[in-house]
Ligand code: KG4
């Protein structure tokens with residue numbers, strides 16, 4: 001089976017073509033156009049602007065994904081030759097203006113090409129980046145989703161069968177990275193920027209809070225950490241202490257370690273409680289080196305002995321390959337005339 005997937009939930013316009021056989025899912029093409037550089041000018045995503053960029057990029061991105069996957073395909077009269085079996089699209093959650101561009105485009109293409117249309121939840125899509133390629137997870141597994149808008153722990157019992165264990169009560173992990181980066185005058189998106197500085201800093205220089213690390217549930221809270229960082233920077237300013245680049249690196253290292261410590265502790269707790277031997281991590285923050293290293297170290301502990309699955313960095317941040325992969329395992333076509341984008345879709 002060959003599926004074309006479309007993802008436009010935020011500031012990335014993405015299209016991918018994937019195929020499956022008995023053994024594995026393979027990427028034929030995976031194209032992402034990001035308006036992050038434009039958004040960076042304003043320190044974050046402006047929904048209206050992101051939607052306008054989606055409109056500009058959607059057709060060229062789909063065309064590029066198709067011609068990369070099928071180089072022999074004629075560039076005109078696609079409808080006569082299109083060798084795909086279905087179209088998958090992110091139907092939510094996300095920014096409504098951005099979502100609408102992908103959903104309406106997918107509806108039109110599904111109708112014109114007479115192909116089944118498979119709506120995919122963006123959050124579930126993130127997890128399915130782990131099912132691309134050879135070494136796929138087995139059930140049951142604990143899923144940790146860490147993105148710009150979500151921090152969730154999920155117990156997966158099978159495809160389409162999962163239990164929500166907990167999530168953030170305020171800021172998401174990625175949001176915390178982004179907001180702390182802004183406090184440090186670093187550009188958007190902040191996660192990779194903090195990570196870069198952190199590699200030259202000392203994690204022990206600042207004793208930052210690890211909110212809810214010992215709470216009995218699987219919930220998270222990151223807004224207190226951001227406030228602690230804001231207070232620290234304010235104190236530096238008031239006391240006119242030297243806010244050197246070394247201090248900035250140490251602060252970045254402290255922020256990264258605090259976020260990672262909480263994520264690792266809660267994932268570990270869920271793994272132990274539900275006695276699972278597989279952990280899947282997904283979302284933009286899963287591209288973080290420190291998180292990867294610490295989760296790997298903990299999951300290798302003999303008492304846990306769990307297999308860890310983290311997608312390559314380009315499949316952690318928003319892309320259409322993950323959405324397409326999810327469609328192979330959650331194949332529930334819908335009526336292209338009635339599908340609606342849902343910005344508030346939950347897990
Ligand atoms: O999954 P994603 O691309 O978009 C959403 O669905 O939200 O995640 C974006 C988030 C941003 O907050 C960004 O700062 C964070 O992922 N991020 C990282 C890294 N790369 C992206 N955070 C920490 N370390 C990274 N290397």
Ligand code: ZN
Pocket residue numbers: 122126147148283284317318
């Ligand atoms: Zn995402």
